[in-house]
Amino acid sequence: ARARAVIRDWDLTRAYINGEWREADSREKLDVIDPAKGDVIGGVPFMRTSEARRAIDAASEAFPAWSTRLAKDRAAILRRWRDLLETHQEELASLITLEQGKPYDQAMREVVGAIAYAEWYSEEAKRAYGQTMPATQRDRRVVVQKHAVGVVAAITPWNFPLTMVVRKCAPALAAGCTVVVKPAEDTPLSALAAAKLAHQAGFPPGVFNVVTGLPQPIGEALTGDERVRMLSFTGSTEVGKRLMAQCAPTMKKLSLELGGNAPFIVMDDADIDVAVAGAMISKFRNSGQTCVCANRIFVQDGVYDAFVEKFIAASNTQTIGNGFIPGMELGPLINRQAVAKVERLVQNAQKAGATLHYGAELPADGHFTRPLVMTDVPLDADCFDEELFAPVAPIYRFETEDEAITLANRVRTGLSSYVYSRDVGRIQRIADRLEAGVVGINDGTTSHEGAPFGGVKESGQGREGGHWGLEEYLEPKYLNYAIG
Ligand code: ADP
Numbered sequence: 001a002r003a004r005a006v007i008r009d010w011d012l013t014r015a016y017i018n019g020e021w022r023e024a025d026s027r028e029k030l031d032v033i034d035p036a037k038g039d040v041i042g043g044v045p046f047m048r049t050s051e052a053r054r055a056i057d058a059a060s061e062a063f064p065a066w067s068t069r070l071a072k073d074r075a076a077i078l079r080r081w082r083d084l085l086e087t088h089q090e091e092l093a094s095l096i097t098l099e100q101g102k103p104y105d106q107a108m109r110e111v112v113g114a115i116a117y118a119e120w121y122s123e124e125a126k127r128a129y130g131q132t133m134p135a136t137q138r139d140r141r142v143v144v145q146k147h148a149v150g151v152v153a154a155i156t157p158w159n160f161p162l163t164m165v166v167r168k169c170a171p172a173l174a175a176g177c178t179v180v181v182k183p184a185e186d187t188p189l190s191a192l193a194a195a196k197l198a199h200q201a202g203f204p205p206g207v208f209n210v211v212t213g214l215p216q217p218i219g220e221a222l223t224g225d226e227r228v229r230m231l232s233f234t235g236s237t238e239v240g241k242r243l244m245a246q247c248a249p250t251m252k253k254l255s256l257e258l259g260g261n262a263p264f265i266v267m268d269d270a271d272i273d274v275a276v277a278g279a280m281i282s283k284f285r286n287s288g289q290t291c292v293c294a295n296r297i298f299v300q301d302g303v304y305d306a307f308v309e310k311f312i313a314a315s316n317t318q319t320i321g322n323g324f325i326p327g328m329e330l331g332p333l334i335n336r337q338a339v340a341k342v343e344r345l346v347q348n349a350q351k352a353g354a355t356l357h358y359g360a361e362l363p364a365d366g367h368f369t370r371p372l373v374m375t376d377v378p379l380d381a382d383c384f385d386e387e388l389f390a391p392v393a394p395i396y397r398f399e400t401e402d403e404a405i406t407l408a409n410r411v412r413t414g415l416s417s418y419v420y421s422r423d424v425g426r427i428q429r430i431a432d433r434l435e436a437g438v439v440g441i442n443d444g445t446t447s448h449e450g451a452p453f454g455g456v457k458e459s460g461q462g463r464e465g466g467h468w469g470l471e472e473y474l475e476p477k478y479l480n481y482a483i484g
Helices: 002-010 051-067 072-086 091-100 106-126 161-173 188-201 215-224 237-250 272-288 301-316 335-351 401-409 424-433 466-471
Strands: 016-018 020-022 029-033 040-045 131-133 141-147 151-155 178-182 209-211 228-234 251-255 262-266 294-298 353-357 372-375 394-400 416-420 436-443 472-480
Touching: 002 040, 002 272, 002 353, 016 051, 020 335, 029 188, 029 436, 040 161, 040 188, 051 151, 051 178, 051 209, 051 215, 072 106, 072 161, 072 188, 091 106, 091 188, 106 161, 106 466, 131 401, 151 161, 151 215, 161 178, 161 188, 161 228, 161 466, 178 294, 188 209, 188 262, 215 228, 215 237, 215 472, 228 272, 237 251, 262 401, 272 294, 272 301, 272 394, 272 401, 272 416, 294 301, 294 401, 301 372, 301 394, 335 394, 401 424, 416 424, 424 436
Parallel strands: 151 178, 151 228, 178 209, 228 251, 262 294, 262 416, 294 394, 372 394, 416 436
Antiparallel strands: 016 020, 016 209, 029 040, 131 141, 141 472, 353 372
């Protein structure tokens, strides 16, 4: 009820362009669905190319003044945004649970994450340091300044509908960029709520814009426009590649956080209880719908049986249902297509010879899928290469350290990875060789707003978090002085 009240009281029915709340030109709306019940909970403007262009007009007009404002002024506005996110954390968490489905306590953790990013970049805004260096001639001086890249298009996914918006916009705005956000069509309300608070925080008109609607026409308008100088995208590798190609003709800077396919390696000498607890969090958080979720659990022969027994027991205790019911650990999947996809991957694994161990029974309505552990999964099952994005845990057996690393790296992506062992040398050897941007060591959660998050190979390029995240939105400019 609180979440519905937020939608009504905050009037989350219009998009945000140039500091104003706007309908689509066509007046059409796009429904927003509660994934736990399947009902319509709201509607946002069904915008297309012309509205996206208007947002780019606003962002490019706002850019000269915003990028030359004192960094400490930008920092102060960001700090107010951070404080407003905190003041409204319960309303924001309710909204996330309602439109995205994750259990309320996980939604609260998401809001805390968003606050942390806003806070970090309100501080980092003042630290866009340049450099000087010794010249190679006596009468020369060399100065390197940092400048905001320009108008940024930010396309965000539905799995962290608030944090992904803040994690992109806070550093972009800190750097002096202006932004046009296109949130995922499944979860536009959290982005509009973030815009409400940004408006209150005092970002000038045009600095922060949110355009809602179907992805393709808006995506084409954003990527095709030469005034947009950078695309920051989080989503699937498939869409990321397509957007990268669309950005090529205008040579935009890119920050791409794409799919992962995280290996979770448990060595013979690991603390099995710690490994089981880490695998539970890594696999089942957000019902398995994160790009860092363990997608392939590799367990060494000597502890395979012990690990499997404890992991199945732990996964069988999980509760599943509407995220507003206290104590629920697993919410629904985002939509019907997500359920259909995991069903296909599970059937494929079963045909290939995997054994299935189902957990809790399903609630009656909504887009749920049962938690499932799959053991002795053959390496040629489709789920080895595809992200499940669901509470389904495939376990593979291996024998040697070398084999684990080879298997872990045998995919085209490289975002997160996990290794469990109590031998520091072994951990370092494995971490050195894993093709991944992040390695969780005896830890199933790796998020930190000050650390560089991002992937290698087809998991994308660029990093979010820390000073690395700010650098993405800055270009160095080299000034060469002849001082006469
Ligand atoms: P997921 O598999 O997580 O749903 P997607 O890559 O489909 O990932 O979605 C991530 C974001 O990309 C969403 O905001 C979605 O609307 C957007 N998106 C999907 N297809 C396109 C497209 N053709 N052009 C622009 N944006 C797109």
